[in-house]
Amino acid sequence: MTTYILRRLFLAFPVLIGVSFLVFWSIRWVPGDPAIAIAGELATPELVAQVRMEMGLDQPILTQYGRYILRIIQDGDMGRSVKSNLPVAQEIIHRLPNTLILALTGLILSAVIGIPIGIFSATRQNSWFDGGSMTLALLGVSMPIFWLGLMLMIFFAVLLPQWLGLSAPVLPPTGSGTWQHLVMPSIALAANSMAIQARMTRACMLDVLRQDYIRTARAKGLIERLVIYRHALRNALLPIVTIVGLQFGTLMGGAVLTETVFAWPGIGRLLVDAIGFRDYPIIQGTVMVIAVGFVATNLIVDILYAYLDPRIRYT
Amino acid sequence: MKHKLFAALALLLIGSLLLGACAPAATPTPEPEPTVEAAAPTPVPTEAPTPVPAPKTLTIASGTDIENMNIHLVTSSPSFSVLEHIYESLFNMSPEGELKPLLAESIEATGEGLYEIKLRQGITFTDGTPFNAAAVKANMDWMLNPDNKAPFRGTLLGLVTEVSVVDDYTVTIKTNGPFAPLAAHLSHGAVAMVSPAALEKGVEFLAENAVGTGPYMLKSWARDEAVTLERNPDYWGDAPKIDTLVFKVVKEDGARIVEIEAGTVDVAVRIPPVEIPRLQANPDIELVITPGLRTIYIFFNVTAEPFTDVRVRQAVNHAIDKQAIVSSLFNDAALVSTAPFASPIFGYSAQEPYAYDVEKAKALLAEAGVAPGTKVVLYHPTGRYVQDALVADAIRAQLKEVGLEVELKTLEWPQYVPTVRKTKEEGNDVQFAMLGWGTPTMDADYALFALFHSTQHPPGFNGAFYSNPEVDALLDEARSTLDPAQRQAAYAKAIEIIWTEAPWLFLYSEVQVTAIRKGVTGFVIHPDESLIAQFADKQ
Numbered sequence: 001m002t003t004y005i006l007r008r009l010f011l012a013f014p015v016l017i018g019v020s021f022l023v024f025w026s027i028r029w030v031p032g033d034p035a036i037a038i039a040g041e042l043a044t045p046e047l048v049a050q051v052r053m054e055m056g057l058d059q060p061i062l063t064q065y066g067r068y069i070l071r072i073i074q075d076g077d078m079g080r081s082v083k084s085n086l087p088v089a090q091e092i093i094h095r096l097p098n099t100l101i102l103a104l105t106g107l108i109l110s111a112v113i114g115i116p117i118g119i120f121s122a123t124r125q126n127s128w129f130d131g132g133s134m135t136l137a138l139l140g141v142s143m144p145i146f147w148l149g150l151m152l153m154i155f156f157a158v159l160l161p162q163w164l165g166l167s168a169p170v171l172p173p174t175g176s177g178t179w180q181h182l183v184m185p186s187i188a189l190a191a192n193s194m195a196i197q198a199r200m201t202r203a204c205m206l207d208v209l210r211q212d213y214i215r216t217a218r219a220k221g222l223i224e225r226l227v228i229y230r231h232a233l234r235n236a237l238l239p240i241v242t243i244v245g246l247q248f249g250t251l252m253g254g255a256v257l258t259e260t261v262f263a264w265p266g267i268g269r270l271l272v273d274a275i276g277f278r279d280y281p282i283i284q285g286t287v288m289v290i291a292v293g294f295v296a297t298n299l300i301v302d303i304l305y306a307y308l309d310p311r312i313r314y315t
Numbered sequence: 316m317k318h319k320l321f322a323a324l325a326l327l328l329i330g331s332l333l334l335g336a337c338a339p340a341a342t343p344t345p346e347p348e349p350t351v352e353a354a355a356p357t358p359v360p361t362e363a364p365t366p367v368p369a370p371k372t373l374t375i376a377s378g379t380d381i382e383n384m385n386i387h388l389v390t391s392s393p394s395f396s397v398l399e400h401i402y403e404s405l406f407n408m409s410p411e412g413e414l415k416p417l418l419a420e421s422i423e424a425t426g427e428g429l430y431e432i433k434l435r436q437g438i439t440f441t442d443g444t445p446f447n448a449a450a451v452k453a454n455m456d457w458m459l460n461p462d463n464k465a466p467f468r469g470t471l472l473g474l475v476t477e478v479s480v481v482d483d484y485t486v487t488i489k490t491n492g493p494f495a496p497l498a499a500h501l502s503h504g505a506v507a508m509v510s511p512a513a514l515e516k517g518v519e520f521l522a523e524n525a526v527g528t529g530p531y532m533l534k535s536w537a538r539d540e541a542v543t544l545e546r547n548p549d550y551w552g553d554a555p556k557i558d559t560l561v562f563k564v565v566k567e568d569g570a571r572i573v574e575i576e577a578g579t580v581d582v583a584v585r586i587p588p589v590e591i592p593r594l595q596a597n598p599d600i601e602l603v604i605t606p607g608l609r610t611i612y613i614f615f616n617v618t619a620e621p622f623t624d625v626r627v628r629q630a631v632n633h634a635i636d637k638q639a640i641v642s643s644l645f646n647d648a649a650l651v652s653t654a655p656f657a658s659p660i661f662g663y664s665a666q667e668p669y670a671y672d673v674e675k676a677k678a679l680l681a682e683a684g685v686a687p688g689t690k691v692v693l694y695h696p697t698g699r700y701v702q703d704a705l706v707a708d709a710i711r712a713q714l715k716e717v718g719l720e721v722e723l724k725t726l727e728w729p730q731y732v733p734t735v736r737k738t739k740e741e742g743n744d745v746q747f748a749m750l751g752w753g754t755p756t757m758d759a760d761y762a763l764f765a766l767f768h769s770t771q772h773p774p775g776f777n778g779a780f781y782s783n784p785e786v787d788a789l790l791d792e793a794r795s796t797l798d799p800a801q802r803q804a805a806y807a808k809a810i811e812i813i814w815t816e817a818p819w820l821f822l823y824s825e826v827q828v829t830a831i832r833k834g835v836t837g838f839v840i841h842p843d844e845s846l847i848a849q850f851a852d853k854q
Binding site for chain 1 (some may be wrong): 382383386464469522537538539541561564565566567569570573574576577578579709730733
């Protein structure tokens with residue numbers, strides 16, 4: 001097991017190098033010059049050239065990349081933000097907990113609601129519950145996060161207080177700091193994943209419920225609850241865990257939109273702002289952090305397999 | 316085996332719950348935001364012996380966070396809005412365009428390109444450092460040092476050569492030739508006075524700290540969330556009535572509107588034109604429309620066919636129904652231009668807008684020998700100005716009516732500026748292009764010199780390559796005298812010539828639409844997009 005984990009960790013290295021180079025190369029390919037952003041629209045061409053030189057942007061891209069990686073390895077230095085002039089690491093560390101809280105809450109919310117809905121739907125296939133919940137799930141999958149976010153906001157902050165005759169909003173529309181601030185963004189973020197997990201769980205459960213050993217279990221007179229939870233669910237769980245794991249990555253990505261709508265101070269919003277400003281160091285740093293998150297989640301999912309499925313053994 | 320599975324599941328569940336539960340504690344717990352509730356006039360309990368006035372908090376939903384705390388280095392108006400409550404400049408440009416001394420007492424020309432400024436006495440920075448001539452010199456020298464890369468050095472202090480201390484409360488500023496707009500330039504926030512002691516601590520310190528002479532002091536800055544200011548108890552001027560100012564960052568337009576509707580903020584800036592009717596219908600909200608300082612225009616390259624002929628340029632001006640654009644695309648939240656710059660700016664002189672007249676436009680084009688179906692390329696940015704791409708498209712459609720086939724070249728902003736600022740040698744092939752120009756100094760010099768003087772061809776901002784010796788002479792003259800009447804006359808003449816020669820398609824000036832909750836008084840929106848809460852009060 002340990003060897004396996006070590007090997008996976010070792011393999012993650014080239015992945016991260018690849019991601020970092022792709023990002024590094026592709027953002028330089030996007031039109032727009034950070035030197036102008038930094039020197040100001042009114043700057044003289046000489047000043048812009050000077051800024052470019054100081055930022056090292058006049059060097060060949062491989063040289064720039066080499067220096068960037070070297071600095072990270074040697075001093076853990078990811079450079080400074082073009083916009084704020086603060087170290088990239090500091091900018092990210094400051095916001096990362098906010099994004100993790102949001103993504104984790106979204107993940108828990110979607111799993112806790114999505115998976116049971118999937119199970120119930122599967123066991124009551126073609127019932128009104130099944131039809132209703134799957135229609136809702138379809139809605140959830142197709143609803144854009146920012147739209148859902150604004151609707152939630154209008155409902156909880158404007159309409160509901162009006163109906164109830166309250167002077168203050170039921171939930172604060174934007175910002176962070178208390179659990180109330182977390183409610184709407186995590187619902188908006190979770191809606192999509194919840195729907196995917198519900199549909200996925202339902203499909204896997206239906207698949208398993210048709211297997212011979214389920215028929216055998218029922219035939220030997222086992223009560224239905226045990227059939228479903230001990231025999232069916234356990235076997236359906238493997239693909240569900242994969243989906244839940246991958247959803248975490250998606251949620252971190254979805255946080256980009258959610259954070260923008262709800263003014264949630266996480267790395268997603270940092271990334272959006274940085275792209276608009278052509279803030280290369282921040283873009284590189286943020287994408288790297290998200291990539292590390294993806295790789296780590298995948299690793300955890302793989303390890304969980306071993307616990308869930310005794311047939312899987314890593315050597 | 317079953318046990319193993321359950322153990323794993325339970326672990327997973329407990330782990331995730333724990334993570335969820337612990338996570339909030341791991342955040343850099345932001346101060347519980349002093350929201351409006353704190354200041355809401357809750358009925359005071361009867362026992363209260365002496366009614367201590369509740370501290371007042373005013374929350375402003377702003378669209379963007381400030382860049383950093385260093386007023387010498389920031390460039391965006393949201394940054395200046397916050398920092399100008401902490402820092403003050405030598406002069407102040409009132410929203411009405413009146414230039415008044417602030418930290419200075421007076422300015423006087425004492426020779427050719429020599430200006431003596433007397434300073435107000437008895438003012439200290441919030442760190443206890445006295446404000447005096449040495450402080451002014453320290454700040455100006457810092458700005459003037461090219462190594463410090465102050466973004467406004469060129470535009471504001473480009474002609475300043477030396478600053479010298481005469482006595483404790485007098486400085487002399489030497490400029491390269493007469494420079495009448497000096498006081499207006501010194502009213503800009505970018506040349507505000509920072510405590511020399513703080514200045515010495517360097518840019519790293521000033522990026523996160525602010526030490527000025529203003530009515531408010533920095534309390535906290537939660538990046539991307541909010542900047543909170545508290546009243547400076549030792550302020551030299553009238554004490555402000557609001558104790559705490561919160562500039563809350565709400566980037567999304569829709570979210571800002573929900574915030575003001577819900578009453579969780581007192582002021583919301585940058586209301587999109589489409590939302591005007593909705594907010595106007597709300598009895599708890601007042602919509603304030605303020606003329607802006609930014610004019611949107613399309614310049615013609617007067618050295619490129621077919622715009623070398625003045626009749627073609629005039630024809631295009633006649634062919635565009637500016638009022639229709641303003642009404643339909645802006646819900647009237649823009650003003651049709653009556654000069655090359657907006658009305659609050661000193662030197663403004665109203666001209667008769669080119670009447671919308673398709674027949675006249677056609678006749679002028681025919682006279683100039685431009686055949687119907689002639690192709691022209693219009694460059695325009697997208698997402699930089701309100702409705703920019705839609706305006707460009709409206710212009711394309713309207714020019715089709717008079718027989719000009721317009722091809723639109725849409726570029727993103729970072730790419731756009733270098734394209735339209737190319738020199739002839741670099742292959743500038745722009746025929747006509749959309750731009751906006753803001754005049755933060757509120758003086759016509761800033762609005763006209765860079766755009767129409769023949770020394771300002773690209774890479775300068777005279778993208779029209781406009782060149783008229785008479786206009787040059789008038790702009791030079793207005794720059795060299797302090798006499799407002801003479802300057803006004805020179806600008807009026809220059810504007811008239813520019814208007815007739817039409818190196819631009821004159822479009823409109825932007826306005827700012829701000830939503831304010833009823834009960835807030837004295838909140839000022841400056842034409843330069845600064846928000847001034849210094850004189851505000853709240854019930």
